[in-house]
Amino acid sequence: MLTFKLALKNILGAGLRTWLNVIILSIAFVAIIFTQGFIEGMGNAMIEDMKEMVYGGGQYWQEDYDPQNPLTIKESHSKLPAEFQKMIDEDKMTPVLLTTGSIYVNGNSQTIQIKGIPPQQDVVKLPTEKLETQSEYIPAVIGSRMADKVNLKKNDLATIRWRDKNGTFDATDIEVVHIMHTSVQIVDNGQIWIPIQQLRSMMAVNNHATFTILKRDIETPMAAASGWIFKPTDNLLEDVIKMLETKTSASSFMYIVLLAMGLLAIFDTQVLSIFRRKKEIGTLIALGMTRRKTILLFTLEGALHGLLGLLVGAIYGIPALAWIANKGFKLPDMMDQFGFALSARIYPSFGLKLLLMTTILVLGSVTIVSFLPTRRIAKLEPTDALQGRTQ
Amino acid sequence: MAIINTEGIVKRYPMGKRKFTALRDINLEVEKGEFTGIVGPSGSGKTTLLNIIGALDHPTEGSATVLGKKIETLSHKEAAELRNERLGFIFQTYNLLPVYTVFENVELPLLLLKMDKKKRQELVETALDRVGILDKINSKPAQLSGGERQRVSVARAMVKEPDLVLADEPTANLDVENSHNILNMMLELNRNLGTTFLFATHDEKVMRYLRRQITLTDGMITEDIEKEPQPVQSVREE
Numbered sequence A: 001m002l003t004f005k006l007a008l009k010n011i012l013g014a015g016l017r018t019w020l021n022v023i024i025l026s027i028a029f030v031a032i033i034f035t036q037g038f039i040e041g042m043g044n045a046m047i048e049d050m051k052e053m054v055y056g057g058g059q060y061w062q063e064d065y066d067p068q069n070p071l072t073i074k075e076s077h078s079k080l081p082a083e084f085q086k087m088i089d090e091d092k093m094t095p096v097l098l099t100t101g102s103i104y105v106n107g108n109s110q111t112i113q114i115k116g117i118p119p120q121q122d123v124v125k126l127p128t129e130k131l132e133t134q135s136e137y138i139p140a141v142i143g144s145r146m147a148d149k150v151n152l153k154k155n156d157l158a159t160i161r162w163r164d165k166n167g168t169f170d171a172t173d174i175e176v177v178h179i180m181h182t183s184v185q186i187v188d189n190g191q192i193w194i195p196i197q198q199l200r201s202m203m204a205v206n207n208h209a210t211f212t213i214l215k216r217d218i219e220t221p222m223a224a225a226s227g228w229i230f231k232p233t234d235n236l237l238e239d240v241i242k243m244l245e246t247k248t249s250a251s252s253f254m255y256i257v258l259l260a261m262g263l264l265a266i267f268d269t270q271v272l273s274i275f276r277r278k279k280e281i282g283t284l285i286a287l288g289m290t291r292r293k294t295i296l297l298f299t300l301e302g303a304l305h306g307l308l309g310l311l312v313g314a315i316y317g318i319p320a321l322a323w324i325a326n327k328g329f330k331l332p333d334m335m336d337q338f339g340f341a342l343s344a345r346i347y348p349s350f351g352l353k354l355l356l357m358t359t360i361l362v363l364g365s366v367t368i369v370s371f372l373p374t375r376r377i378a379k380l381e382p383t384d385a386l387q388g389r390t391q
Numbered sequence B: 001m002a003i004i005n006t007e008g009i010v011k012r013y014p015m016g017k018r019k020f021t022a023l024r025d026i027n028l029e030v031e032k033g034e035f036t037g038i039v040g041p042s043g044s045g046k047t048t049l050l051n052i053i054g055a056l057d058h059p060t061e062g063s064a065t066v067l068g069k070k071i072e073t074l075s076h077k078e079a080a081e082l083r084n085e086r087l088g089f090i091f092q093t094y095n096l097l098p099v100y101t102v103f104e105n106v107e108l109p110l111l112l113l114k115m116d117k118k119k120r121q122e123l124v125e126t127a128l129d130r131v132g133i134l135d136k137i138n139s140k141p142a143q144l145s146g147g148e149r150q151r152v153s154v155a156r157a158m159v160k161e162p163d164l165v166l167a168d169e170p171t172a173n174l175d176v177e178n179s180h181n182i183l184n185m186m187l188e189l190n191r192n193l194g195t196t197f198l199f200a201t202h203d204e205k206v207m208r209y210l211r212r213q214i215t216l217t218d219g220m221i222t223e224d225i226e227k228e229p230q231p232v233q234s235v236r237e238e
Helices: A002-013 A016-055 A082-089 A128-132 A144-150 A196-203 A238-276 A278-286 A291-327 A333-338 A352-379 A382-387 B046-053 B076-086 B102-112 B117-130 B146-158 B176-193 B204-209
Strands: A059-062 A093-105 A108-117 A138-143 A157-163 A169-180 A191-195 A211-214 A228-231 B002-015 B018-031 B035-039 B061-066 B087-090 B164-168 B196-201 B212-217 B220-226
Touching (some): A002 B102, A016 A291, A016 A352, A093 A196, A108 A157, A128 A191, A138 A144, A144 A169, A191 A196, A278 A291, A278 B076, A291 A352, A291 B076, B002 B046, B046 B164, B046 B196, B102 B117, B102 B146, B117 B146, B196 B204
Parallel strands (some): A108 A191, B035 B196, B164 B196
Antiparallel strands (some): A059 A211, A059 A228, A093 A108, A093 A211, A138 A191, B002 B018, B002 B061
C-alpha cells in the first residue's frame, strides 16, 4: 500500500509528462475497443442478416445437393417428404428449388441460378410477396448487384434459358417486378428469384425442392428426413465465421499498432525516468528501501499510467462508445465491394468479454513494459545512484 | 562502547584494466555520542569510508562492524533494514524528493518503518520544529533556499532518532551563515539526543565543530585527534 501511494504521488507529481502518457494510453485503449467492437458488430450484423435472409433456423438439403459443385445442382432436387409438407403448411419451413441457366439481356448472356420460392412464405425476409405481382411474364425478384451487373431495372423484361428434365433447352421471358437491396450477397449475385410453382412447371417436376429453410424460432428441428440432410446454422455459417476470423486477425494488426504506440510511450518514460531519477533511487535505497521495493515502486508507477489511461479512457470512451453502439455507424457504399455482406448501418458490439480482455491486456502489457527497464535498478550500485552516475 | 569498528578495511575499484585503491588498512573505532569528522582533500577516500559504514558499499578486504552488524556479510535486505532502522543520512546535494512536500520528505523514513499516521505526524512536526522550519511544512523543495533544504535533509535524517547520522559534505553547497546554522543545530541535536554524528568533509567550518578529527590521506588514516569544538554562534564572530 505504501509503495502504491508513493508511486501514485510520484506520477501525479510528474505533471504534464504523466498526463501525456495517460492520454496516449487512453486513446489506444478506446481505439482498440472501438475497432474490435466494430469488427464484432460487423460480424454479428452479417451473421444476423444471413440468418434473416437465407439460413433461417437451419436448412434441410436434398442429399445430392452440393452448392460448391454447380454441375450437380440441376439434379439435386426431390419430392418433399410429408413431414416437410406439414411444416410448410404450418409456415415453419419454406422450400427452395434451384436450377442453373442463363439470362439474356440486350444481346448479352450470363450464367445464373434460378431459384423458386413460395411468394407467400414468411420464413425468411426475402421480399417474395413481390412475386405475386400480376404479369404476363414470369415475375422475378433480383438483387441490386445483379441488376447493376446485367443492367436491368424494375419492369424490364429478360429472357432466361434452362434445361428441362430431359436435358432440352427451353426459354421464357421474365419481368423484373422488384429489385431488392440486401446486404446478403448470396441471395443477390447471379441469381433470380421466381415463384416456386413456375420453376417446378418449367422443370416439369411436382412438389420438388433442392433445400428447405427452417423458421428461426423452431426449437427442436428434426435431425433429418429420409433423403434430406439437416444443416444447422452454425454449419451453414462456417465459411462466414472463418472469413470473420480472418478479418479479426487482420484487425489485430491495428490492435498491436495502437497498443505498441501506448507501450512505447511508457517504455520511453520508464527508461528516461530511471536515467534521470538515479539520485532519487539512491536516496530511497539510502533511506532503507530495499531494491525489490524500489523496483516495485518504479514498475507500479508505469502500471499506474495504464490504470489512469483506463480511467481517463472510460471517462470519455464509455459515453462515446455507448453513443456509437446505440446510433450505429454508416459505412460508405464502396465497403460492400470488400467481400463483406454489410448492413447499411453497423452497430458495434462492445461486450463485457471485449472490455475485460482489453483491460487485462492493456494493464498486463503496460506492467510488463514498465518492469523491463526497472531491472537496471537491481544492478545499480547505491553509491553510484546517489551521485546520479551512469554505470 | 564502540558503535563503529573497522579492522583493516581496504577498498579497491576497477579503473580500466587496473584497480584503484581508495582505502588502505583502515582501523577505526567510533563511540556512541561522538561528533566526529573524517577530513581530507578530494579523492582521499572519505565518502568511500562513509558509504561502507552506511552499508551502501562493501569493503574489498577487512571488516566493518556498525551497530553490531558486520557490513560485509549483510544481504541487500539486511543492509536496507540497518539503514532504515538505525542510520540517518545527510547529503551534500540534500537529495530531497522533488514531488514531495517538506512534510512528506521527512515522513518518508517513518513510512518505511511502517509507523502509524498519528505518530508520524507528531515526529515529523517535532523534527521540523527542531531544525526551525515548521512554517515550511507544506512547501515543495523547489520553493526552499539551499539552507532550508539542508535543514529538511537534517530533519529527515533525525526524524526517526537514529543511533548514527552520516553526513557527507553537508555544508558544501551552503553559504557561511547557513553552514554555521546547520552545524550548530547538529551539535545541539548531538548534545540533546546523544546521536552520534560522523562527517565526511574538507570544509574548515565543519572542522571547527568536531570533537574528533580523523584525517585521511590517499586512503590511509594519517591523523586521529580529539579536540575542543569551537562553534560559531554568529557569523560575525568568524
